[in-house]
Amino acid sequence: MPLFALVDCNNFYVSCERLFDPKLEGRAVIVLSNNDGCAVSRSAEAKAMGIKMGVPLFKIKDLVASQQVVVRSSNYALYGDISARVDAALSQFSPRIENYSIDESFLDLSDLPLDADPVALGTAMRATVLQWVGIPTCVGIGPTKTLAKLANHIAKTNPSMKGVCHLRAERLDAMLAAVNVKEVWGIGGSYLERLNAIGVQTALDLKRLDPVRARELLTVVGQRTVQELNGIACSDLDLHPKPKQATAVTRSFGKPVTAYREMEEAVSFYAARAGEKLRKARQDCGYISVFIRTNVFNKDPKYSASRSIRLPVPGNDSRMLIHYALHGLESIWREGYRYAKAGVILNELVPEGTGQGQLFQPAPSGQSSAMMQVMDQLNKRMGRGTVYQAVTGIKRDWSLRAEYRSPHYTNRWTDLPKVRC
């Protein structure tokens, strides 16, 4: 019998911040998205105050001040390190483990002996991660990934379950009847509307929906979800993730950009950063897109445009990426707008050096990659941004805000926590 566990870290970013700053324990804490825009992780105390997922900081400013909510900018280097430690701890329990996202992992428990108690196992997982890494988790267990996800949600929202929920067949329908269909993995806002329109309100309603109907309404994706709710596994663990198909570097600006010169800097900077990511993954790209857009929320005049360009030869040299990104930018730039965001997206990624060039095009020169290697190594050793192309700018007025950043506890010597004893 197939059996999956989903281990999900509780308000992960907040828990990471607490790990190195125990004073935050028991207090309302939120972690903000890039650019200090929205609350993307909230402690239980912050949730209890009514702070919603994704709410912009400026809308809760008064609450934050009056209730002394602790605010942190996001620190992804820290969270990535802690995530790796959680996975290392979990790998004790099954050799088949899928690191699904920064704060969630699926484990295959199919080989569990028949007399073993899945709930006891889940409890042991929680205890191990808490003791070894210091991060609280919840564990959901079920015969498909969709049911394991749902079990996790039930464990998180019912304190009486002590953080572990196993959806066994006898109790399945009764438990699904108590869960809103919007909590099911794969049901977002648009699908929810369509389902509500035909009277599907709970996870149980969705389980009982005719799969053909589900397909008409929600494409093959929804049909699979219905089958998974019925215990038919449509998706196995992804143990060997395929190389990425696309990579992107996009940012909102710290303040609006109106000058072409500044936009050139930003786009060059993103293209260079995208090139670094590509070289790290030992990939080339064949297709580059650049986009710019004005603020979608305020009353500024709207403009949004993108341009995609096929590269003559797939590659990952930052100078080449900058060249084509700027070429694209030139063709979409309109004077007179207040731009809020821009980005560079690389598509058609292939292993480095294997891309098919065009006839009569010279092969990329070896010098190019040697130069990029030197740059990457310097930046790795001395810190990101030590050397860069001049076109990516020196002042960078447009760059991100991060006013509440915690120290780089795990990856900067000067920021290591100090212990007195």
Next chain:
DNA sequence: TCTGGGGTCCTAGGACCC
């Protein structure tokens, strides 16, 4: 004043082929 970033998968529709 201030509203994230980075991915995947699926489908529709156009271009093109025989």
Next chain:
DNA sequence: TCTGGGGTCCTAGGACCC
């Protein structure tokens, strides 16, 4: 008035996820 059928490939856009 009538104007094939079936296939592939590509891209844009919509939907979802964390």
